Amino acid sequence: MNIAVLGTGMVGRVIAARLAELGHHVTIGTRDPETTRARTEPDGMGNPPYSEWESGHADIGLGTFADAAASAEIVFNATSGAVSLQVLGLAGEANLDGKILVDIANPLDYSSMPPTLLVVNTDSLGEQIQRTFPGVRVVKALNTLNANLMVHPDLLPEATSVFVCGDDADAKATVTGLLASFGHTDVIDLGDITNARGPEMLLPIWVRIWGALGTPMFNFKIVR
Ligand SMILES: NC(=O)c1ccc[n+]([C@@H]2O[C@H](COP(=O)([O-])OP(=O)(O)OC[C@H]3O[C@@H](n4cnc5c(N)ncnc54)[C@H](OP(=O)(O)O)[C@@H]3O)[C@@H](O)[C@H]2O)c1
Numbered sequence: 001m002n003i004a005v006l007g008t009g010m011v012g013r014v015i016a017a018r019l020a021e022l023g024h025h026v027t028i029g030t031r032d033p034e035t036t037r038a039r040t041e042p043d044g045m046g047n048p049p050y051s052e053w054e055s056g057h058a059d060i061g062l063g064t065f066a067d068a069a070a071s072a073e074i075v076f077n078a079t080s081g082a083v084s085l086q087v088l089g090l091a092g093e094a095n096l097d098g099k100i101l102v103d104i105a106n107p108l109d110y111s112s113m114p115p116t117l118l119v120v121n122t123d124s125l126g127e128q129i130q131r132t133f134p135g136v137r138v139v140k141a142l143n144t145l146n147a148n149l150m151v152h153p154d155l156l157p158e159a160t161s162v163f164v165c166g167d168d169a170d171a172k173a174t175v176t177g178l179l180a181s182f183g184h185t186d187v188i189d190l191g192d193i194t195n196a197r198g199p200e201m202l203l204p205i206w207v208r209i210w211g212a213l214g215t216p217m218f219n220f221k222i223v224r
Contacts, residue, residue, distance in 0.1 A: 010147050033064065079105055104141065146217060
């Protein structure tokens with residue numbers, strides 16, 4: 001499939017690389033490809049500059065958010081939750097219309113640590129995206145685990161759980177298939193997009209478990 005991954009950070013890179021490895025045609029979206037390629041310093045999380053990463057992933061394209069979305073059948077949102085609505089606006093409503101949008105973003109406010117949620121309890125980023133872009137088929141997924149585990153859950157010694165939710169059953173089935181291709185064996189469908197509140201509100205406990213364990217290489221496992 002033709003897939004756009006909006007976001008040049010760690011999550012965008014990891015998702016794009018795995019999708020390409022699985023045979024998809026992938027384009028990463030950014031504000032300005034030239035500016036992104038011109039960066040020479042590691043980002044705030046210590047990830048190498050994009051150009052260095054790109055040299056090892058020649059099969060993955062880089063375009064503006066709009067160019068990437070225009071050519072895609074499925075779009076991943078791997079941008080900072082605080083700017084995701086802005087990014088999707090740059091991608092362009094017409095370029096997103098009717099497409100599946102896999103929303104991985106977390107609406108985190110880093111102005112105090114540990115981060116807090118910018119939207120909570122009676123709303124969620126997933127719902128905000130669905131309301132702002134009613135023609136898009138939003139599926140909230142993968143926001144509850146580290147990027148490397150999103151695409152290689154087998155890095156953990158036992159099977160763990162991930163969640164999907166969204167209003168469009170076919171979109172959820174397609175995303176569940178992609179998650180299965182990544183190696184996920186327990187994908188729990190939480191229901192419509194209002195249920196994005198649940199996985200987004202897992203973040204406060206996720207960051208505290210990270211602090212307590214000193215590693216992000218863990219995941220939730222729902223034992224029935
Ligand atoms: N790190 C993890 O393991 C993990 C796990 C679960 C969920 N998540 C979520 O995944 C998302 C991506 O995380 P990340 O760490 O890979 O990347 P990030 O640093 O949160 O976001 C990077 C992207 O945001 C864009 N961006 C930043 N400021 C912008 C602005 N003012 N206007 C437009 N675009 C802007 C950047 O655009 P440019 O390319 O133009 O610079 C870049 O593409 C986040 O929502 C995060 O909470 C992360």
